[in-house]
Amino acid sequence: MSDLLLKNVRPFGEAPTDVLVRDGVIAEIGQNLSAPMNITTEDGGNAILWPGLIDSHTHLDKTTWGMDWHENNRDAVLRSRIDFERDNRLAIGIDPHRQSMRHAIGLAAHGASHIRSHVDIDPVHELRLVEGVQETRQKLRGIIDIQLVAFPQSGVMVMPGTIELLDEALSNGCEVLGGIDPCGIDRDPKGQLDALFALADRHGCDVDIHLHEPGDLGAFTMELIFERVRAHGMNGKFAISHAFALGINDHLRVGSLIDQIAELDIAILTTGAPSATVPSVKRLVAAGVRVGAGCDGIRDTWGPWGQPDMIHRATVIGMKNGFRSDDDLRLALEIVSQGGADVMRLEGYGAAIGCKADFTLLDGQTVAHSVVNRAARPLVVKGGKVVARHGTCIVEAP
């Protein structure tokens, strides 16, 4: 862990000050700090200092980033996208290690300190995609932290052998158990959810399930989840990604779902999907729910959108949520930083004395300005070490 004296930065947009890092931890914050012997000094140029950005819902194993353009005029049904990707990803050249390196390095270059990545597990690829991303995690140690979700993208009950592979993955480096649309994809909500909860019990791990199911279908699946979180005592250990059902136009019903989400301390991950019904970030936060956000897949076989940049994602979420005020923009930024840390339950996260020195500088007159500014991050620091400058990471992407 490194030492660093960072001069002239504005923590959280407040008055300019200096920040001293010792052994990778923020040791002092104050004006006119002088550098102890042999400590690297950096000039922060009066930029805003913000805790490291967090992509708490992405897919490092899927992107075509940096590859030739992948033409896509296939049909747009969820199940066919899943099957096409599984059966063609290697032939297309989506090497899980190379591509996850590109994706993760991009995120680090844009100020992220932590990633929660789902990684596909299915009977065709078994654990090979996970292994590719694990190699990336190893190589990027000290640059960005990567948490892995064992993700049954192709389904659980409809893909015999998957549950055993998930079990194996959780014994071999995946920290979190994933799941997907127990009705829509798996056609057997009781079957998938019972299997996932049994597996989570055995490993004592968190669960983070993709729930694209809209409207009443998704609300039904949420109720099945609530029943099991309660029965298994998994309060605080369950997360629902997307949660499109919370976007239904029924204020009272959504309120009742959110009440239970808050009571069971279930976390919600959003991407602000512009064409979907999405949960209201403000309503969730007001109810005390932990809310994180992610880039989801970027430029993959599913679709062309996205950037490996959590400030870009904050703008997508902000626009979708009808945010306009400076306070709103700050909330969007908090969702892609502290919000993600709350979901991942990170220890020592923040930009206060005693916190780990994982932070990014933001270019902007104010916090709100920095969100819409589209400027490169001047400096990104991980564990007290400078890992990126002006949008370029110290590790070159393969």
Added chain:
Amino acid sequence: MSDLLLKNVRPFGEAPTDVLVRDGVIAEIGQNLSAPMNITTEDGGNAILWPGLIDSHTHLDKTTWGMDWHENNRDAVLRSRIDFERDNRLAIGIDPHRQSMRHAIGLAAHGASHIRSHVDIDPVHELRLVEGVQETRQKLRGIIDIQLVAFPQSGVMVMPGTIELLDEALSNGCEVLGGIDPCGIDRDPKGQLDALFALADRHGCDVDIHLHEPGDLGAFTMELIFERVRAHGMNGKFAISHAFALGINDHLRVGSLIDQIAELDIAILTTGAPSATVPSVKRLVAAGVRVGAGCDGIRDTWGPWGQPDMIHRATVIGMKNGFRSDDDLRLALEIVSQGGADVMRLEGYGAAIGCKADFTLLDGQTVAHSVVNRAARPLVVKGGKVVARHGTCIVEAP
């Protein structure tokens, strides 16, 4: 008008070729064209050549672009936004000439050749904001074409004196008559619409009305508009901006509205507003409706979002419309180019022999790639003259 030989470009993403411009018009397209004497030659670097981008719904007089960050934690009601802006815009420093220069130069730098700008007219500012933007139009002649809409932002019937000011504006350089939410803002739909149609009759001008009114209210106003377009024989001369009512979740009713829009050849302008119900671009296009798009206000007292960049707008519209395929991305690009030309009924628009030499190069392996690529436009040509390179216009913003 200028001459130019542009080597090695891909018109509409097709095979590489050369383009010869004589007197501001595309004279030849073919491989290995050689330069007549004294003609400037440019290397297109194998970029895609696309007709000039068109922002057919923006507000050049409103932006704070290039100014200090404008903090905004005011309440978010439409009427209060309007009143705040009118009463504070000059004190804030939003000089209509300087700011419209910055906005329009930004659009040109990003490949736009034409703008339709609404400009506020009200009893407080009378025609002074229009005059500021007219000065910009004059200064940017040869760089970008600007069409002006006399726009009663504060309302017509609720702001006595406005109709006379609109009349004066149409006699003094504004080509199009604007309007706004006849119910929601003006509280008198019959009053406003009758007044607007009478004025349009007198000047023989097109009308382009802001219609934020959602759901049944907006559908009602549309019906009032249809009745009057029919009665006044204004087929092909009316445009509805935003048209949020077309986003209601009633397939048959929306279909009936669109049938009449198509029959009356009413144009629709969209911004793809991420937090609103918006018209389906594909459904409108399939019905034969002319559809253009615009950046709307960018970073103004209303809100912080937006860029003076029609490729950025194409991505906002594409994401909101659930576009994913390469064909979809091409459609998004067509909406911000040919679509805007159709709405503004531009003559000589296109990238074929005989068309005006207003075009931009796009950086991308394919057309779809160029939409999501976020790269600066390598070269922008207006009337055969290079007006921007790599995101920088030859005219410096004040």
